[in-house]
Amino acid sequence: MDDSRIIEVKRDIFDRNDRTADRFRRARREEGAFLLDIMGSPGAGKTTFLLALMAALKRRTDGPMGVIEADLESDVDALKIKAAGIPSVELNTKGVCHVEMGMMQKAFAAFGGRKFDYLFLENIGNLVCPADFDTGCHRRVMLLSVPEGWDKVCKYPPMFAVVDALIVTKCDYLPLNEDFDMDALKEHARILNPGLEIFVTSARTGEGMDAVAEWLIKCRNQMLSQTGREN
Numbered sequence: 001m002d003d004s005r006i007i008e009v010k011r012d013i014f015d016r017n018d019r020t021a022d023r024f025r026r027a028r029r030e031e032g033a034f035l036l037d038i039m040g041s042p043g044a045g046k047t048t049f050l051l052a053l054m055a056a057l058k059r060r061t062d063g064p065m066g067v068i069e070a071d072l073e074s075d076v077d078a079l080k081i082k083a084a085g086i087p088s089v090e091l092n093t094k095g096v097c098h099v100e101m102g103m104m105q106k107a108f109a110a111f112g113g114r115k116f117d118y119l120f121l122e123n124i125g126n127l128v129c130p131a132d133f134d135t136g137c138h139r140r141v142m143l144l145s146v147p148e149g150w151d152k153v154c155k156y157p158p159m160f161a162v163v164d165a166l167i168v169t170k171c172d173y174l175p176l177n178e179d180f181d182m183d184a185l186k187e188h189a190r191i192l193n194p195g196l197e198i199f200v201t202s203a204r205t206g207e208g209m210d211a212v213a214e215w216l217i218k219c220r221n222q223m224l225s226q227t228g229r230e231n
């Protein structure tokens, strides 16, 4: 097989995924369900952040929420979400390093027609492959924790380029990580992605969580206004 045919096959896979993602996104929008894709490396604090974010949202809205927990193996995170009283579905990718639309549709169907105002996808812990696959969500965010170092923006630029918001997590570690250059991170990230929202948070202390919750509510209201629905 020559190189050009390999590239055509790859493009066909991405195109099909993108088309399915667009249909899925529109269908959820019509139902009033706002979907957020949460990406980041393993241990960046995705599950902990999500629990703190849902608590901050609950202080502002009583709309139903749900979580799709993607993992290579194990239901550890899905059980943590269930323990917090939030409906969750485990999406076990059986070793695949990203989530694509076929998986997303099956996971969503597993909720059995339940209605949500906010539905979260905790994507596979990986700063590379998930950037390429549209998961049919309305916004995508990436988490970068302080202990990982600010320079990941130089090493994994595609991820920083595709997201709507960069969420710096574990900022309670800032006093211990003196070499974490927040200004350099913001500067490099905005060169890659000029419209990027940036939040600095700690799920441990609660810092920044209200700002993220307010931003999500604003994003959902924007989505609803496109359908002519009122919140």
Ligand SMILES: Nc1nc2c(ncn2[C@@H]2O[C@H](COP(=O)(O)OP(=O)(O)O)[C@@H](O)[C@H]2O)c(=O)[nH]1
Pocket: 040, 041, 042, 043, 044, 045, 046, 047, 048, 049, 125, 169, 170, 171, 172, 173, 201, 202, 203, 204, 205
């Ligand atoms: N100090 C601190 N630790 C955190 C914070 N958020 C998460 N962690 C810890 O980081 C580790 C990984 O968190 P987890 O949410 O499982 O990360 P995930 O793999 O990205 O889902 C756990 O030990 C958490 O308790 C935070 O804001 N501050």
Ligand SMILES: [Mg+2]
Pocket: 046, 047, 048, 077, 122
């Ligand atoms: Mg997790």
